[in-house]
Amino acid sequence: MTKASWSKALFALMLVLLLALAACNSDSEEGEGDSGSDSGESNEGGSDAESEDGLYSLDDFEGVKTNEGEAIEGGNLNFGLVSESAFEGTLNYNFYSGNPDVVVIEWFDEALLSMDENYNYTNDGAATYETNEEGNEFTFKIRDEVNWHDGEPVTAEDWAYSFEVIGHPEYTGVRYGTDFTSIEGMEAYHNGEADSISGIEVIDEKTLKITYLKANPSLLTGSIWPYAMPKHIFEDIPVAEMAESPEVRENPIGMGPFKVDTIVPGESVTYTKNEDYWRGEPKLDGVTLKVISPGSVVKALETGEVDLVDNFPSDQFPDNADMSNVEYLGTIDLYYNYIGFKLGTWDAEAKEVKPDDTKKMADKNLRQAMAHAIDKDSLGKEFYQGLRWGATTLIPPSHPMYHDTENPGLEFDPEKSKQILDDAGYVDVNDDGFREDPDGEELVINFAAMDSGDISEPMAQFQIQSWEAVGLNVQLLDGRLQEFNSFYDRVGQNGEDDPEVDIYSAAWGVGSDVNPAGLYGRDALFNFPRYASEENDRLLAEGLSEKAFDTEYRQEVYNEWQEFMAEEVPVFPLLYATTLVPVNNRVHNYSIDPAQPVYLNELAVTQEEPIVAE
Structure with a gap:
């Protein structure tokens, strides 16, 4: 599953975020499209969903994009963030509060822990873990090849620092809650009674140990905070000022497959590939994200202004089910x-x-x-x-x-x-x-x-x-x-x-x-x-x-x-x-099915220019 396809899923509080998804496969035939056409036109597209009574269902859609043609080296992809409003621009996992911001963030930053299709933590992510017999102590090991976009390694100190910021008495964000108060020593730290969190211990540069007050079944299904924060960038900024700082608003960095290049506040973000990404160099050269209003999303897709969007307004699907230059993917929304x-x-x-x-x-x-x-x-x-x-x-x-x-x-x-x-x-x-x-x-x-x-x-x-x-x-x-x-x-x-x-x-x-x-x-x-x-x-x-x-x-x-x-x-x-995601026929390797994940570094296109609707 691409990172961009489950923004709400990782909205942890909220956030809270991913109830075990039961993806359903479509019985319909796969759409056919000449995605390698020099003219930029496709022969067929849209959806094979048919409805005699004007109603549709999840069974009408697949969760994985059909790859047509051959992917080229490089290329740029255009992504539409569907929203009536500008994104707020709080571009850090510790501080964002609205879904539009997390959609922006997940192109350039990511969790250290990965999840399987049942949303249990695995050892396949940027960090691995093991627990004690009692289930209340977790020891995490960050992979050696995981680095921030400025080349500095992602360290155990960075991960511990993320907890320290959220638990700080002057923290201004919305993350602090039971997922944090359940850590040994967190409330004493939060109340100003201690200078450090006794339950968080940096063992070495890449190893972090967290001790919880008691074991609980949620620890392995999403209640461990999986995001690091680059301490070398933020440590001289007062916690109370971080959310409004240029390091969050103007020049954010992460450890994900793309780097932020430019930001037009609230409107768009351009990203370039992170050649040092730990899963492997991205196939795309870059991505442009732009805010698209629900009222203009169909035109943006038809003209190729955007190759895919985060969540297509399902009320607009029946009138646009046969859009010739896209394939509609669908899954149960979280x-x-x-x-x-x-x-x-x-x-x-x-x-x-x-x-x-x-x-x-x-x-x-x-x-x-x-x-x-x-x-x-x-x-x-x-x-x-x-x-x-x-x-x-x-x-x-x-x-x-x-x-x-x-x-x-x-x-x-x-x-x-x-x-x-x-x-x-x-x-x-x-x-x-x-x-x-x-x-x-x-x-x-x-x-x-x-x-x-x-x-x-x-x-x-x-x-x-x-x-x-x-x-x-x-x-x-x-x-x-x-x-x-x-x-x-x-x-x-x-x-x-x-x-x-x-x-x-x-x-x-x-x-x-x-x-x-x-x-x-x-x-x-x-x-x-x-x-x-x-x-x-x-x-x-x-x-x-x-x-x-x-x-x-x-x-x-x-x-x-x-x-x-x-x-x-x-x-x-x-x-x-039902989440519906229309994907331009030139796009390769895109999935919204958590049982068949495709990571953003694998995302590719078959031609430089988007395919336009006939």
Whole structure:
């Protein structure tokens, strides 16, 4: 799998990031294309997916690009980052917070640890590891040939420094949480009670030892921070100033297959190949990444302005399924989108959620009723032609071992919704068509929704009308959709929750580790609903207990958690998704299937110029 194809997957908190992916193979025939044509035209392309009823499914797509023609030496590839907004430009794994930035980062930097198709750490990456019998000590060995782009070796000091920065009292990013507090001595260091982290020991230049407070089953599936930070570049910069420094914003370096050459802030990045890359010299000479709006992505693909994109808007697929110069790849997305309810605030000093039972959405009856009012299956069919489908629980099917297929979630039932509201005292006392709250006061629910493409507005209106149908007055915050960066600021990604937001619509790219504490734990900044309870604490802790090394027990715990969250409804999932990636027919060696990985240094093209659509 190419690095660029699973940006959300490594979004660890968030991030959190990769639920064990079950990739499905297509039964359709492979597309044929004359990708070596001197004229730049192909004979055939697009997708063989056919739909009599206008609906599609994951089974219509392959996960690996068909190679046509012969790859040339060198060449440049054009990559489209699909976004309505500019990327923020925080280009360092320790500090980024939005998915667009991580898409930029993963072309020039990468994890030291690799994962297999089940998202367990392996010894095939830039570093190998071994554990003690108890499972709480890890000894890592970085390969000798792994170097930073400036030629300096990637060292154990660099890896340890990454932990020290995230754990530092003046750290300004969003990474610090349970994945770090579980390290011996981390909290004492973070609280300023120690000058170093006792559980992190540099053995020699290439060997690092990390001791965790106790073993837990998540340590081998994504909760070990796998990113180093070049200490020789950052050590003289105050931690509080790092995120805004030129070393992060203007001149970032990494250890990946390409080096950053130039940056047009928020718009584009050009990369040149890293001839010293540890997996081998890249086949391409370079890559140009540019931001492409969802509204212009089809034209950019047809004209060859971009060879591939990070995530094609699936609502645009049916009208462009036969695009002649691309092959569409598809897989289950490591993702769900959801509706969240604001139930508290973030206590920046205590670094934990502070529930507030005076919040407008504090009554779980209201939340349950709002969930039952949404026809999720119709959402997926109407706006995504079946390429997204109704979600049931907060552990998606991309993690089949732990996704509870027997749990129907909060099903569409508007009559049940109305009954719940009636019983809870939400009735229309003034005959204006909208229900008042149980005290007889006007109830207006402010809804924050993001502008992420052409269907954002009709999607939001579909939901608003669904709530109106059961008597609830829901209004868009400020009367409009919110721009990406503004949206996440207002829902609290910087720790400040806008009190005007009552509910919001957002999405998570989920992580390799099934443990949901990074999103819903009491100490998780990304717990945007600001929900916390003793029962939630207990279940999350049980999922990391020694007993949870027994897979069946862990399944039971997470099934119970999925049921509990459907009852409490701090959020409810809307849709699961298929990732679609159209790839120009000149591109060789590209995969979005984790069972058949192709690394970025193997990416190649068959001709200098992109193939254009007929």
